[in-house]
Amino acid sequence: MKKKPIVCIIGRPNVGKSTLFNRIAKKRIAIVEDIPGVTRDRNYHDVEWEDKEFTIVDTGGFESETGKGSLEASMVEQTGIAAAEADRVIFLLDGQTGPIADDFAIMDMLRRHEKPVYIAVNKIDAPSHEKILLDFYQLGVDEVFPVSAAHGRGVDDLLDTVTEGFASTAHQDSPEEIDEDSIPIKVAIVGRPNVGKSSLVNKICGENRVVASEVPGTTRDTIHTPVRREGRDFILLDTAGIRRKSKAYSENLERYSVFRSITAIEEAHVVILMLDATEGITDQDLKVASYAWEAGKPIIIAVNKWDLVAKETMTYREFEKDIEHRFKFSTKPIILFISALSGQRVVKLFDLARSLYEKTRFRVNTNELNELIQSATAKHAPPAAHTGGKRLKFYYVTQISRHPFIIVIFCNYPDSVHFSYKRYLTNVVREAYSLYNVPVILKFRKRA
Ligand code: GDP
Numbered sequence: 001m002k003k004k005p006i007v008c009i010i011g012r013p014n015v016g017k018s019t020l021f022n023r024i025a026k027k028r029i030a031i032v033e034d035i036p037g038v039t040r041d042r043n044y045h046d047v048e049w050e051d052k053e054f055t056i057v058d059t060g061g062f063e064s065e066t067g068k069g070s071l072e073a074s075m076v077e078q079t080g081i082a083a084a085e086a087d088r089v090i091f092l093l094d095g096q097t098g099p100i101a102d103d104f105a106i107m108d109m110l111r112r113h114e115k116p117v118y119i120a121v122n123k124i125d126a127p128s129h130e131k132i133l134l135d136f137y138q139l140g141v142d143e144v145f146p147v148s149a150a151h152g153r154g155v156d157d158l159l160d161t162v163t164e165g166f167a168s169t170a171h172q173d174s175p176e177e178i179d180e181d182s183i184p185i186k187v188a189i190v191g192r193p194n195v196g197k198s199s200l201v202n203k204i205c206g207e208n209r210v211v212a213s214e215v216p217g218t219t220r221d222t223i224h225t226p227v228r229r230e231g232r233d234f235i236l237l238d239t240a241g242i243r244r245k246s247k248a249y250s251e252n253l254e255r256y257s258v259f260r261s262i263t264a265i266e267e268a269h270v271v272i273l274m275l276d277a278t279e280g281i282t283d284q285d286l287k288v289a290s291y292a293w294e295a296g297k298p299i300i301i302a303v304n305k306w307d308l309v310a311k312e313t314m315t316y317r318e319f320e321k322d323i324e325h326r327f328k329f330s331t332k333p334i335i336l337f338i339s340a341l342s343g344q345r346v347v348k349l350f351d352l353a354r355s356l357y358e359k360t361r362f363r364v365n366t367n368e369l370n371e372l373i374q375s376a377t378a379k380h381a382p383p384a385a386h387t388g389g390k391r392l393k394f395y396y397v398t399q400i401s402r403h404p405f406i407i408v409i410f411c412n413y414p415d416s417v418h419f420s421y422k423r424y425l426t427n428v429v430r431e432a433y434s435l436y437n438v439p440v441i442l443k444f445r446k447r448a
């Protein structure tokens with residue numbers, strides 16, 4: 001697969017790099033931020049901006065490691081890393097202090113590296129703060145982007161410009177270019193330690209008589225296991241090995257497994273969330289599931305060790321009801337009761353994964369989609385709030401991706417679309433294309 005372009009945020013300490021980074025990678029951070037020890041690993045994050053995918057590098061994390069003593073050395077190191085690895089650099093400055101000597105030093109270093117550099121001045125929380133922007137042109141640059149990482153102001157414009165020219169995912173998977181069936185379906189197997197992830201992978205590989213070449217993920221420790229079933233290729237992504245590798249994190253094992261799960265989920269088309277039938281579903285599981293769902297990945301809940309549970313029909317239904325009750329973010333979840341040990345219903349997982357994957361295989365006809373949204377908004381006009389009395393207008397709708405299924409609606413006040421209205425439109429799309437059990441992601445973007 002083609003490498004994603006790398007964007008690096010650099011700048012002095014305290015200008016707001018982490019804040020900006022968190023804003024750009026917001027979903028993921030929300031779940032990993034409180035995992036001690038893990039943040040240090042967190043140098044690279046794949047993010048998506050509209051239909052562009054790129055990797056963002058968090059140089060903020062290096063600071064603590066380069067020592068507090070030498071600011072200059074730390075800057076050199078950061079800039080060196082940025083220049084060596086990044087395709088584009090966001091140079092973040094502090095709009096409260098104005099440019100200082102260190103900033104000019106960084107700018108000089110960046111010039112020598114000849115990378116495209118975007119100058120973003122942070123902490124411009126209101127238009128009245130913009131006066132200071134002129135001072136930053138002293139750095140000898142043509143354009144300065146005012147942003148407020150803390151409030152989100154200006155970040156859209158910055159990202160629009162920074163990602164200009166990056167390959168569009170909307171074209172990457174167009175049918176002319178690749179044979180759909182030759183793309184393996186990537187299935188992440190996630191769950192808390194000891195639920196039976198390794199047992200499941202072992203069972204699968206045994207039964208399908210495939211050479212299970214376990215290729216350890218290079219940077220992320222997700223194990224990739226290719227499997228072929230009924231003429232279709234799959235890649236199992238699992239995080240089972242973490243117990244051995246995680247001595248340093250033993251007390252945070254569960255939380256660490258969440259972090260690992262996330263990297264597997266991000267790479268996957270479909271997610272199998274494994275539970276232990278003797279334990280039920282935990283908050284941790286729900287967190288992971290909700291992360292997967294929001295990232296647009298369909299979920300299969302595999303309740304493992306079913307062989308240990310008494311088989312009265314009531315137990316089964318009770319279990320299901322409990323999951324359904326707590327699984328609020330999705331439509332009725334898909335639940336399969338399995339035994340990784342005996343192999344009971346394990347092959348069914350593949351059929352389900354394949355059918356979920358194929359549900360979003362198609363490309364929606366754009367005219368049809370626009371008509372659908374038009375008639376939905378005609379039926380129920382969007383409530384106008386925080387638009388300064390103006391009417392909320394939707395201009396144009398387009399599908400930007402299939403796996404996950406993402407639709408972008410261009411409108412005049414994207415931030416004013418109420419979540420309940422978003423949910424209404426999401427359901428309209430879901431119904432129209434029978435997208436049950438797969439996440440439908442609707443994004444609103446500004447067009448004046
Ligand atoms: P880093 O050291 O460059 O990663 O900076 P941080 O992201 O840790 O931010 C440093 C400080 O600036 C924190 O106290 C943030 O709350 C604050 N900060 C970050 N962004 C903004 C912003 O947009 N506006 C204001 N007013 N403060 C900000």
Ligand code: GDP
Binds near residue numbers: 192200
């Ligand atoms: P992982 O940490 O999620 O990879 O879990 P393992 O695959 O290492 O399994 C943890 C323990 O649960 C092992 O002792 C397995 O033998 C046991 N186990 C896994 N699947 C099943 C199952 O379906 N039934 C029973 N009874 N035990 C199981």
